[in-house]
Amino acid sequence: MSLRPRRRLDGSAQAHATTRDADPGVAGAALALSGRRCALHPDVDQLELSQRLLYQPARLAELVALGTPPPRWLEILRREAAPQDLPSPGVLRGQAETCRRLDIRVSPFGGADYPAALGQLPDPPPLLYYRGRLPGEGEPLLAIVGSRRASGQGLEMARRLGRAAAAAGRPVVSGLARGIDQAAQRGSLEQGPSWGVLGCGLDRVYPPEAGALAEAVVAAGGLLSEFPPGAPPLPFHFPRRNRLIAALGVALVVVEAGSRSGALHTARESQALGRELGAVPASPLNPSAGGSNRLLAEGCHLLLGPEDLPVLWGESAGPGHANGETWTPARCAREGVLDAERLSARSGWLITETLERLADWEREGAVERLGGGRFRVTDAAAPAATIDGGPRVD
Structure with a gap:
């Protein structure tokens, strides 16, 4: 069973409708952010528009809902007070050059290749940066998250779950964090691709020791971020990253999450989106597993091993x-x-x-x-x- 959502996104039956559904001419929204249909690397105007909207999700929803012609969005926003941390034109030009140099591509909100799952968020990223490739429409992902200070058993279980998920056609999406995230993504790469979502710009990797893993992820799948090049891994970026991980997964698995951890926050985001939720049990004496054990007590799926994963996507599970x-x-x-x-x-x-x-x-x-x-x-x-x-x- 999946847990009952703890909050509704819009308080209505349309809670999971995409923000872009409010605008019948949304095809133009992609052009407002991309400037041209086949743009791969962002230009300066695109970078400015996306960063004006990045921390104002309600403003993006207003522009779409009011039917404002997308080509006028930047013009309108420039009449308003600029965000305090909006980069200067010189910095924006530097960001555009970095994207070209590192082959950081973009998928604009409303674009044909923009992941549909992100449109279920009340605050979808106005511009999604990526290296490698985006997950395809028919390529379901499994989110696996957990403690950065995981036990050896937890790390091994995460690797096995990641490997089994990829073998079953549901590769892992996670955050490249130390511990469970990295173990699950390494397991996924043993059998297929993986996707990583970062809380910083794609011109850097955080944590730094994940550099080799990040390149392996890019080669087989992709790295994603809503933050432009140069954005550091600030603490408040990670809750925003977590909501993307929750949205991209058709289900989410928690391995050893603390009671006040980012992994538990991601699980709550997934729960709010109506995703199936599973957790691996651990000793009540393990301080890194208080949150995941709590999820089990609340009724999420009990996962004793890879053989239990199919219940998350509606299939029967059993030995072998x-x-x-x-x-x-x-x-x-x-x-x-x-x-x-x-x-x-x-x-x-x-x-x-x-x-x-x-x-x-x-x-x-x-x-x-x-x-x-x-x-x-x-x-x-x-x-x-x-x-x-x-x-x-x-």
Whole structure:
């Protein structure tokens, strides 16, 4: 079950409607921010407009709802008092050059490639900066967050969950933070892409030691931010980052979140958007897990391991099952799962248990081991052949 939302976004049945739905001519909104349809890197006007609106989400909603022609937005905003921290023209030109130099691209609010999930927020980013690529329309993501000071068991569970999620076609979106975020994203990269959302400009990485991971994320998926180049990782940026992580995930998993943590804040944002919410249990004596244990007490999904993830997207879960079907040699052949690591990720079995099952199948003559964890299914493998049992959670 998902938790009942603690707050409504608009207090109406249209709470999850996108802000852009208020303007029937919203196609022009993209042009107001991009200046031209195929712009990849932002220009100075685009950067100025986005930063005038960045901390005034209500103003963006007003302009759209009133039907103000998008080409006039910057003209109107320039008549108003400029935000105190609006960069000078010289700084804006420097930001534009940085975007070109580092290949930082933009997706404007209302644009064709703007992630639809972000439109469900009451304050969607007016301009989304990204490196790599944006998640596709048919590319659901799973948000995984947790403590920066996680236990070794928590880190290992986050990695397994990330790997299994990516193998199931729901790669991880998280914040590249120390601890659970990084572990989950590394696991996702073992089987597919991952996306990271930063609380600073994309010309830097925070925390700094995540640089190599950030480049791996860019190569396979993408880094996202609503903050322009040069924006530092200020404390108040992270709650804003968290709401993007919550919106981008079709569901959210919490591993070891403290009672007053950013991870718990992200879970509440996800809850408010009506997303399915799951948490991994931990000892009540673990101070880094008070928040995640509280979520379980409130009724979110209990996750004991990767095999429980399917409940978050409405599928049955069970030992060695996916979509209700047991993993067999015949299924491995049909789905091209022919190495131990991938079978472990797809089934939810621990790698040691996967190797034990492969040994059983080999004794039955259903598979032939090829070395390096690889195997092939023999012609003798019957479609109904299976080994019952389930994964252990250490």
